Amino acid sequence: MVKTELEFFLHGQGAKPQVISAAADDTLREALVRAGIIKEGQNEILVFVGECQEALADPDELEDGADQHEPVDANLTLEALGIGRHRHVHCHTCRHVATGINFGGKTKRHKFSPATTVGVVAQWARRKFRLDPTAAAEYVLQLCGTTEQPRSDKHLGELVERGTCSLCFDLVKEITPQG
Amino acid sequence: MDKPDQRLFDDLSSAEFRSGAEKGLWGLPSPDLLPEALQWPKRILWIAAAPRPNASERFYIALDAEGYRSVSPTGTFWDPASKSSLDHAKRPKGRPESRFAKVFRTDWNGGTAFYHPYDRVAAKGHDAWPREQPHLIWTSNHTIVDYLEEFHSLLTCGDYLGV
Numbered sequence: 001m002v003k004t005e006l007e008f009f010l011h012g013q014g015a016k017p018q019v020i021s022a023a024a025d026d027t028l029r030e031a032l033v034r035a036g037i038i039k040e041g042q043n044e045i046l047v048f049v050g051e052c053q054e055a056l057a058d059p060d061e062l063e064d065g066a067d068q069h070e071p072v073d074a075n076l077t078l079e080a081l082g083i084g085r086h087r088h089v090h091c092h093t094c095r096h097v098a099t100g101i102n103f104g105g106k107t108k109r110h111k112f113s114p115a116t117t118v119g120v121v122a123q124w125a126r127r128k129f130r131l132d133p134t135a136a137a138e139y140v141l142q143l144c145g146t147t148e149q150p151r152s153d154k155h156l157g158e159l160v161e162r163g164t165c166s167l168c169f170d171l172v173k174e175i176t177p178q179g
Numbered sequence: 180m181d182k183p184d185q186r187l188f189d190d191l192s193s194a195e196f197r198s199g200a201e202k203g204l205w206g207l208p209s210p211d212l213l214p215e216a217l218q219w220p221k222r223i224l225w226i227a228a229a230p231r232p233n234a235s236e237r238f239y240i241a242l243d244a245e246g247y248r249s250v251s252p253t254g255t256f257w258d259p260a261s262k263s264s265l266d267h268a269k270r271p272k273g274r275p276e277s278r279f280a281k282v283f284r285t286d287w288n289g290g291t292a293f294y295h296p297y298d299r300v301a302a303k304g305h306d307a308w309p310r311e312q313p314h315l316i317w318t319s320n321h322t323i324v325d326y327l328e329e330f331h332s333l334l335t336c337g338d339y340l341g342v
Contacts, residue, residue, distance in 0.1 A: 010194075019197060136337065137332070137338070138278060147313040152328060174278055175311055176281050177305070179307055
């Protein structure tokens with residue numbers, strides 16, 4: 001019988017994502033062990049399936065919310081976990097990334113899933129700070145104390161430094177090139 | 180044999196490029212749209228744009244990627260129908276004085292490059308940009324995905340009005 005092969009995008013802490021191929025009836029753990037992401041018997045890493053956009057559905061008045069996005073049981077097969085549909089898998093030591101975003105002297109906080117993209121966080125922040133939707137896209141996230149503006153497709157979990165589970169951003173206006 | 184810069188352009192097979200392509204953010208044109216005998220360092224890709232009346236939902240760009248990734252690509256919009264640079268009249272337009280309008284201006288350098296630090300021709304002539312826009316200074320750690328994501332963000336922003 002021909003095995004169905006699946007490809008998915010694997011994200012993790014401090015690393016670029018990679019493409020992983022595995023059989024649909026492999027367990028996610030088997031695929032991750034083969035890829036060298038986890039060791040046999042290792043249980044302390046949390047595995048998230050899919051990219052999380054829960055925060056975008058937050059009511060405007062909610063403060064200090066937290067995503068429900070649950071880690072999965074990596075002993076299930078790729079097929080059972082719907083990897084073919086979700087496409088993204090994120091391995092991380094943090095259950096949440098506690099994120100603070102500063103703008104106009106105020107800070108909004110949310111505990112995001114590590115599998116949340118910077119683009120989703122930026123969208124969430126623009127809404128929370130009630131920016132005019134026509135001008136909002138000019139405001140982007142910059143890591144506090146740096147000039148680094150991570151790409152919108154990066155997962156928060158990729159940006160977190162080892163030993164921490166938090167991030168701080170400033171919401172800044174893009175500069176129009178002159179000269 | 181591929182040149183070193185051409186091998187690096189293999190970033191097109193990276194997870195980041197492929198993930199964006201799967202989401203419909205950018206991609207490679209079908210072979211029938213490409214000019215015959217497209218030689219390195221010329222490459223053609225497309226970037227999705229926000230829907231606007233009478234405007235295409237993707238724009239093609241023709242890049243010269245010589246020296247990639249030590250230096251950034253340079254290039255501009257491209258027309259797969261005429262297989263040449265896209266007429267200025269058919270290019271995406273932005274709200275006057277906006278960042279979008281500045282980046283995609285056609286009154287600079289004949290519209291042959293984007294007015295942006297990620298374009299190596301534009302970057303070369305603007306010594307103040309590294310100080311003013313340090314986050315957009317191209318390094319050898321940057322990839323074509325950084326380039327595509329930046330221009331995709333512009334083509335989907337509120338300041339994009341259509342063609």
